[in-house]
Amino acid sequence: MILGHETQIQYLKKIFQEGKIPHAFLFCGPEKVGKKQVAFEFCSLILGKKFKTHPDFLLIEGENTIQIDQIRDLISKFSLKPIKSNWQVAILDNAHLMTKEAQQSFLKTLEEPKTNAIFILITAYPSLLLPTILSRCQKINFYPLSNEKILSFLKTVKNLSEEEKEIIAEISAGRPGILFELISDPQKIQTLRFFKKLLELPLYKRFNFVKQIAEKEREKEFLKEATNYFRYLFLAKIKGKEIESFPYSLSKIKEILEAIQYTFFLLLITNVNKRLALEVLMLNL
Missing domain, CATH: 1.10.8 (Helicase, Ruva Protein; domain 3)
Known part of the structure; x- marks a missing residue:
């Protein structure tokens, strides 16, 4: 189900109907704003409703990195003619997770595009992509509703x-x-209570907690949940609500949000020690 983004969808339908589809798109916007769902909708126009199992469709999803071997497989597949369609379509979700080598390899494909190949790059962090890749994609921005x-x-x-x-x-x-x-899953609302309890723990217990988070490699999920929690408190403070007993000022909550985002970005683009980064964050809470 797609909620919102009517303008973007209407535009994609228009260029499809007119046969004026560029060879590469860059779907930019915050995480979970609906970029991938719109990309899927566009693919269903091009390849049909069962596009996910279509032989001319490829989805590359990055959790930690997108390696050069994945891009080489893409290039190899797209070097052949389409099997059942007039088009070949590839979605690179979290395209910013391509390694430098993977980006350079993918760039060569963009520089010499096939007329029947369509690439859709999805990212919340376009600045992590090579400028030469950005310049060869038609950018479509997505905004929160x-x-x-x-x-x-x-x-x-x-x-x-x-x-x-x-x-x-x-x-x-x-x-x-x-x-x-x-x-x-309304139980996720209970995350609010969990973070409140976490903040009430002494520092050594917080350190023990983030140690477990790092060992289970759940640090990104943890930081996203923390962002949701403190954003909720930030908005509640702005509106003058006292939803929970929380001693921090508006400026302090803003500082915490910035610290969380910095930690997330650090983990995303560097090889920093995960546990140490989370411990530093705990010191700032």
Whole structure:
């Protein structure tokens, strides 16, 4: 299901109908804002509703990195003619996770594109891609939905209290991906209480906790949940709400959010010690 992004979808339908599809797109916007869902919708126009199993479709998803071997496989597959369609379509989700070597290899494909190949790069961090890759892609920006649109959608959702709907709207911050996750699993709202308890622990217990997080390689998930929690508190403070007993000022919450984002970015682009980075973050809470 796609919520919002009507302008982007309308544009993609228009260029498809007119037969004016560029060979490479760059879908930019915050994580979980709906970029991949729109990319899937576009693929269904080109290859049909069962595009995910279509022989002319390829999806590359990066969790930690996208290696050069994955790009070489893509290049090899796309060097052949389409099997069942007039087009070959590849989606590179989290394209910023391509290694430098992978980006350089992919760039060669963009420099000499096939007329029937379409590449869709999806990223929340376009600055991590080579400028020469960016310049060869048609950029389509995606933005968070308005709070009014989120609340309007939540009115149609049953089995949630008004308080839960309000919390979900604020945590999602206009990002449908988070919205749908919280609706499908309201227990995630309990994360708010978990972080409150974490902040009440003495420092050595916080260190023990992040040690376990690092060992289980859940640091990125943890930082995303922490971002949601403190964003929720930030918005609550702005609106003058006292949803939970929380002693930090608005400026302090902002500092914490910046520290979380810095830690996430550090883990994303460097080989910093994960446990140490999380311990430094705990010192700032």
